[in-house]
Amino acid sequence: MVQELGYRKESPSQTAGPYVHIGCTPNFAGIAVYETDLGSSMVNDKTLGERITVRGRVIDGGGTPLKDALVEIWQADASGLYNSPSELRGAADPNFTGWGRCPTSADEGVFTFETVKPGRVPYKDGRRMAPHITFWIVARGINIGLHTRMYFADEAEANAEDPLLARIEHRHRVATLVAPRKGSIYTFDIHLQGEKETVFLDI
Amino acid sequence: MSDLSNKKPETGAFFQRDRAWHAPALTPGYKTSVLRSPQKALLSLDGTISEITGPVFGHSILGELDNDLIHNFARPGESAIGERIIVHGRVLDERGKPLPGALLEFWQANAGGRYRHRKETYLAPLDPNFGGCGRAITDADGTYRFRTIKPGPYPWPNGVNDWRPAHIHFSIFGHGFAQRLITQMYFEGDPMIWKCPIVTTIPDRRAIEQLIAPLDWANTIPMDARAYKFDIVLRGRRSTLFENRLEGN
Numbered sequence: 001m002v003q004e005l006g007y008r009k010e011s012p013s014q015t016a017g018p019y020v021h022i023g024c025t026p027n028f029a030g031i032a033v034y035e036t037d038l039g040s041s042m043v044n045d046k047t048l049g050e051r052i053t054v055r056g057r058v059i060d061g062g063g064t065p066l067k068d069a070l071v072e073i074w075q076a077d078a079s080g081l082y083n084s085p086s087e088l089r090g091a092a093d094p095n096f097t098g099w100g101r102c103p104t105s106a107d108e109g110v111f112t113f114e115t116v117k118p119g120r121v122p123y124k125d126g127r128r129m130a131p132h133i134t135f136w137i138v139a140r141g142i143n144i145g146l147h148t149r150m151y152f153a154d155e156a157e158a159n160a161e162d163p164l165l166a167r168i169e170h171r172h173r174v175a176t177l178v179a180p181r182k183g184s185i186y187t188f189d190i191h192l193q194g195e196k197e198t199v200f201l202d203i
Numbered sequence: 204m205s206d207l208s209n210k211k212p213e214t215g216a217f218f219q220r221d222r223a224w225h226a227p228a229l230t231p232g233y234k235t236s237v238l239r240s241p242q243k244a245l246l247s248l249d250g251t252i253s254e255i256t257g258p259v260f261g262h263s264i265l266g267e268l269d270n271d272l273i274h275n276f277a278r279p280g281e282s283a284i285g286e287r288i289i290v291h292g293r294v295l296d297e298r299g300k301p302l303p304g305a306l307l308e309f310w311q312a313n314a315g316g317r318y319r320h321r322k323e324t325y326l327a328p329l330d331p332n333f334g335g336c337g338r339a340i341t342d343a344d345g346t347y348r349f350r351t352i353k354p355g356p357y358p359w360p361n362g363v364n365d366w367r368p369a370h371i372h373f374s375i376f377g378h379g380f381a382q383r384l385i386t387q388m389y390f391e392g393d394p395m396i397w398k399c400p401i402v403t404t405i406p407d408r409r410a411i412e413q414l415i416a417p418l419d420w421a422n423t424i425p426m427d428a429r430a431y432k433f434d435i436v437l438r439g440r441r442s443t444l445f446e447n448r449l450e451g452n
Contacts, residue, residue: 008297008436012225012410014387015401019320023310023336023372029320031334033275034266061238074257074380084256085212086378099258121252134253138385141235143226143404145383164248192239202220202245203254203381
């Protein structure tokens with residue numbers, strides 16, 4: 001026998017269910033217990049950087065947009081710093097939360113984030129990653145939250161040298177992570193299943 | 204952040220998630236998963252700074268009644284109807300380290316199994332004094348607590364006669380975005396647990412048992428409320444024993 005490592009097992013995930021709004025966005029659900037829904041605003045008047053809108057849908061294997069999904073995003077500020085205690089490279093913009101949360105709408109299943117375009121952050125080996133936003137999606141029917149990333153179509157040069165995008169074996173799938181731009185709006189549709197399936201990450 | 208120690212925040216990558224312990228994406232017994240499960244393999248990525256960092260929330264976001272579901276939606280002087288309980292526990296990581304400053308959000312049905320949500324059509328009535336949401340942030344030793352009423356089981360359109368066991372949903376933020384977790388807490392002794400197609404998406408019985416809160420008699424408040432204890436484990440992270448750069452770069 002050897003010594004025991006003594007590690008615990010992670011609590012297993014369960015679906016967020018159809019009523020996730022009650023707990024995570026109660027005002028959206030019509031329950032006025034908190035002043036505002038957490039994550040409903042990421043920026044204020046003083047936030048530095050280029051203002052952008054990120055909008056999209058989460059689409060199931062039958063082509064139907066989910067009207068009961070909850071989408072969260074996490075990103076660096078305009079100069080590439082995270083508003084987190086584990087960010088040791090410098091102080092992030094105090095007027096930018098870096099984290100947002102939005103339910104997909106009951107009519108068309110659309111999520112919308114008013115945010116800023118993130119700066120570049122380093123990969124583990126020091127290379128710079130292309131600007132990106134981390135996504136986490138939960139919903140009825142999803143047993144464990146899905147992680148993915150959104151990259152920006154107008155950053156072709158940076159995208160071409162991004163270490164994560166470079167690891168995608170089937171090159172036509174890279175496009176599932178790159179959001180096209182129109183004016184200040186980026187559209188990022190997430191396909192859960194099928195032909196256009198988004199690349200999801202085990203991170 | 205409630206961690207008042209002067210230790211440097213941890214920046215190690217998280218332990219790889221044991222995806223055989225969690226439910227797979229496709230679990231046909233839970234019908235909605237069929238069209239909502241990715242069919243292609245996940246792309247593995249050792250945590251970068253984008254995943255080892257994450258939002259942290261201060262106690263300043265909390266209102267006085269945020270962790271009291273019996274009263275946070277009730278009219279003045281009134282309270283929600285049902286079995287009064289306290290749910291408490293600790294948030295730890297896989298190394299057994301308590302996680303201070305972790306935000307937990309909870310939501311649940313009322314004592315009759317009815318949710319306060321526009322899409323809910325179950326014939327059991329709403330409780331005018333019960334909203335069904337609450338939140339708390341863990342103390343320096345990783346503990347949290349809230350007061351609520353025990354939720355009832357409710358039927359749902361999956362099989363013709365499927366019922367959810369009594370449960371409380373939990374959303375948990377650790378210190379890194381890769382620790383983000385949503386799960387459900389069940390109650391000791393509920394015979395409905397083992398019949399539920401959502402519970403049994405989890406393949407390992409020991410993993411299911413990790414979601415069942417025991418009755419905690421020692422913390423029951425006489426003539427007021429019983430207590431259940433529910434500890435939550437989030438992913439551990441590697442110690443940065445040696446700061447390393449990958450060979451060849």
